[in-house]
Amino acid sequence: MTDTRTDASGTAADPTGRIVLLTTSHRVAPGLLSFAAWETLRAADRVLCADPAHPQLPYLREAGIAVEDVRPDAQELVDACAGGRTVVVVPSGEGDQRLTDGLARLAGSGRVSMPDLELLPGSYDLPGARLLDVVQVMDRVRRECPWTSQQTHEGLTKYAIEEAYELVEAIEEGDRDALREELGDVLLQVVFHARIAEEDAEEPWSVDDVAGDLVAKLVHRHPHVFGDATAKTPEDVHAHWQATKAVEKQRESVTDGIPLGQPALALAAKLAARVRGGDVPVELPAGEGIGYELLALAARAEAEGVDPETALRAAARAYRDAIRVAEGVKE
Template identity: 75%
Template sequence: MNETETTPPADSADAPAGRVILLTSSHRVAPGLLSWPAWQALHGADAVLCADASHPQLPYLREAGVRVEQAAPGAQELVDACAGGRTVLVVATAEGDRELTDGLARLAGSGRVAMPDLELLPGSYDLPGARLLDLVQVMDRIRGECPWSSQQTHKGLAKYAIEEAYELVEAIEEGDREELREELGDVLLQVVFHARIAEEASGEPGDEPFSIDDVAGGIVEKLIHRHPHVFGDDSADTPEDVKAHWLRTKAEEKQRTSVTEGIPLGQPGLALAAKLASRVRTAGLEVEVPQGEGVGYELLALALRAEAAGVDPEAALRAAARAYRDAVRAAEGADA
């Protein structure tokens, strides 16, 4: 290659190279909710380009008086469009215009082209929890297109909710942070899956559809109501005060006639016995513990004793079982 092929003409070296702005926006944020710097850049650009005619931002940009040209320029075309010091803003597509950015990087690296200034301008940012919208969207598509998922029911999925909850507890007790993150995701999936199924009315009387928004709205309302010391005028200085608030508001909501109402009888036996004992103790009741023969009554007495001492009998038994498992493995190794 000779010198004339590698050196830009003298007049082009002095010409303003212009500016390219690549405007990105989060698909998790409602279209039109752009930052003030983004709106300034849009109104100040000499040209605004977008390759996607169905881009969700376009109606709002045009409503705001921004003239958007549908175009998908290559890297060299974009550089040429900036000649003379012009500013060209590209509204990024959902895929991020990877081909364009790679092309600009290759031109810049070649050393043969007077490159315009390149700026990546985020027009909007994800709010905390925004990725939950992705999960809802993915679940909606899976429910509609997956042969297995589309046939599932609340009853059919119930066993998976139990399994995932146990796996989450195991990750907590093992202290495995990476496993904890994954298992929290699996539990969250169960919530979103059931909520998606619930959007479809079965046609039976009283079986009205509801969505994940209804689920989230319900728990938000409950949390606000049960935390008057945070969202209201009440005060709570200790964890005990908070628990008293919670129990009082819960009792007002449920209007139960027995402290045993709302306790799921299908939970593991030790947990069931401890929960009953906790309700009895909180209510200040004097209850005679039933006496009988057999291991069941012995386990009941142990569970009540553990709860009175502030020990979770299920967790204690699992810890002992893990120690037993380790002993089994050690014995297997000794026999090998």
């Protein structure tokens, strides 16, 4: 007699059965599964999971789902579907390559009547979810790597500067592959320093605190996005930003907060920008020598909307190319 069992949707089930591989993301809180996943689990004849430590198991059992601690091979799984049964397999986070390869071999052999095979994502990663992996990997590297475990904020300073310059170079070269890589290297510096900060005996903080501060700052400084303020032009946005910063920082001088250790041209341009934006009645200092000439050029560039560092780097790259041509170097 033909089995006429029905699935959760009320349609007749395939007599060869159905295998559902239910994948879940370890980056999403366990128990938060899609509606389709819960419906499939409740309608299944058997639910199998070979990983007794799988984070979803307590929540499945709390919901009344009977989960068997079984790791079948491909043939055993096909046999379990006989008579139109539905078997759900909940693989570990690493998946079950042995099982999927075995099912592929059976399907390709042409000698086995295969059940329907479905891959059902029970939960999905949200945008930015891989950042959780970065934090986890950094934590392990910090604990287990002999070099990484000894690093300090001070010892890593030079790397932060180097990575920032390499990022700028990738942008200016228009190399998108390098840009992606260098952004990762800059992110590493952020996560690395935050991980070190967790170990501070007196005032520890983590990457979550860094991210939380950043979120609060972005929301506070964008009242035209998150509040009632209005900004129709980039100039309006800049005005909001500067006004909010002024209230936050309570600076005595427009020069407060400008790092003096940055490249000299950038420093000169930043000072000129603060003077212009703050409407400070001060003229460029009079003096003789190349330093004062460069200061005047940097202030002029800033007033004309040109970043002097970027402009000089572009000219320097052209100079470098000319030198290589003169030397007969082939690109």
